[in-house]
Amino acid sequence: MGIFDGFGKKKEEKPQPDFSNVQSGSSTTSAAPPAAAPLPNLGPTAGTSGSEQFYTVVAGDSLSKIAKHFYGDANKWPQIHEANRDQIKNPDLIHPGQKLRIPGA
Amino acid sequence: MMMRHSKKIHLPLCLALLMAAAACHGNAANNTAATPGVRVTDVTLGRSVGGDKAITDRTETFKPNDTIYASVATEGSAPSATLRAKWSFETGQLVDESTRTIAPNNRERTEFHISKPDGWPAGKYKLEVFLNDQATETKNFDVRGS
Numbered sequence: 001m002g003i004f005d006g007f008g009k010k011k012e013e014k015p016q017p018d019f020s021n022v023q024s025g026s027s028t029t030s031a032a033p034p035a036a037a038p039l040p041n042l043g044p045t046a047g048t049s050g051s052e053q054f055y056t057v058v059a060g061d062s063l064s065k066i067a068k069h070f071y072g073d074a075n076k077w078p079q080i081h082e083a084n085r086d087q088i089k090n091p092d093l094i095h096p097g098q099k100l101r102i103p104g105a
Numbered sequence: 106m107m108m109r110h111s112k113k114i115h116l117p118l119c120l121a122l123l124m125a126a127a128a129c130h131g132n133a134a135n136n137t138a139a140t141p142g143v144r145v146t147d148v149t150l151g152r153s154v155g156g157d158k159a160i161t162d163r164t165e166t167f168k169p170n171d172t173i174y175a176s177v178a179t180e181g182s183a184p185s186a187t188l189r190a191k192w193s194f195e196t197g198q199l200v201d202e203s204t205r206t207i208a209p210n211n212r213e214r215t216e217f218h219i220s221k222p223d224g225w226p227a228g229k230y231k232l233e234v235f236l237n238d239q240a241t242e243t244k245n246f247d248v249r250g251s
Contacts, residue, residue: 017226019200026190028215029158030207033185059187059238060206093203 024093033060053102057094070102079103143181143209145188145241148234150175158214165246169224175217175232175244182210189235190217195228 055066063077071079081091083101088094151160151174152167160176167173177188186209192200201219225248232244 016196016198017194019194019198019221021223022192022201022219022221024192024201024203024217024219026203026205026215026217027158028205028207028213030179030209030213030215033206033208059204060185095202096204 020089023090055100055102057096057098057100059096061094061096063088063091063094066100066102143179143183143186143236145177145234145236146180147178148175148232148242148244149178150232150244150246154216154218158216165244167225167246167248169221169227169248169250171225171248172218172220173225173246175234177215177217177234177242179207179209179213179215179236180211184208187235187237188215188217189238191233191235192219193231193233194226195230200230 053070055070057066063080064074067077067080068074077091080100080102081088083103087098088100094100149160149163150165152162152164152171153160154174154176155161158176159178160174173192175190177190179186179188185206187204187206189202189204191202194200203217205215205217207213207215227248227250230246230248232246233240234242234244
């Protein structure tokens with residue numbers, strides 16, 4: 001029946017594979033950029049709420065780098081990891097643009 | 106009077122020259138690397154890498170339980186450059202995306218790898234490599250059931 005044939009029919013959709021458990025990593029022959037380089041865009045970018053702050057990840061960031069900035073101690077990165085379990089599965093892998101909750105120091 | 110007349114003639118001419126220069130610059134940018142000083146020269150895929158981060162078991166057809174490695178060769182020097190590997194499945198579904206910031210000095214290699222504990226679904230995949238957020242190379246590969 002022409003153009004109306006498709007209406008009301010459910011399309012058979014192939015289920016999308018689940019890639020949520022993909023593990024990734026990287027290594028390089030190159031040296032890391034100088035540690036003294038200031039973190040760009042540091043500081044709360046989505047406001048603060050009580051003692052909680054938010055930070056938007058930029059390229060080159062790591063949880064320990066962010067912990068060092070906010071707490072003065074890179075070893076406190078698990079606090080940030082814990083507060084953002086919902087969006088950080090692998091603490092070695094954060095993505096530019098992610099908004100992280102920074103719990104009070 | 107003469108001056109004003111001369112300005113009227115030259116203004117459109119200058120604009121045309123500026124536009125032509127901009128067009129030339131655009132073409133040049135399309136043919137060269139994304140970042141001044143650093144460029145991606147090669148991307149290879151395989152099942153393992155050596156200490157020099159070069160692929161030791163090169164392939165573009167993987168098995169579901171393989172760890173998939175991509176070795177990205179760069180040439181040039183810069184205080185900082187960011188490489189990004191974006192892996193996607195045939196439908197465009199994002200598989201993984203990871204970045205690595207390097208301080209390249211002449212020839213360097215950076216490897217990215219992905220694995221999936223319960224095995225890769227069979228199908229076609231794509232790897233896109235970005236240098237400082239500009240696409241530089243795309244590689245297609247397959248996963249076939251064992």
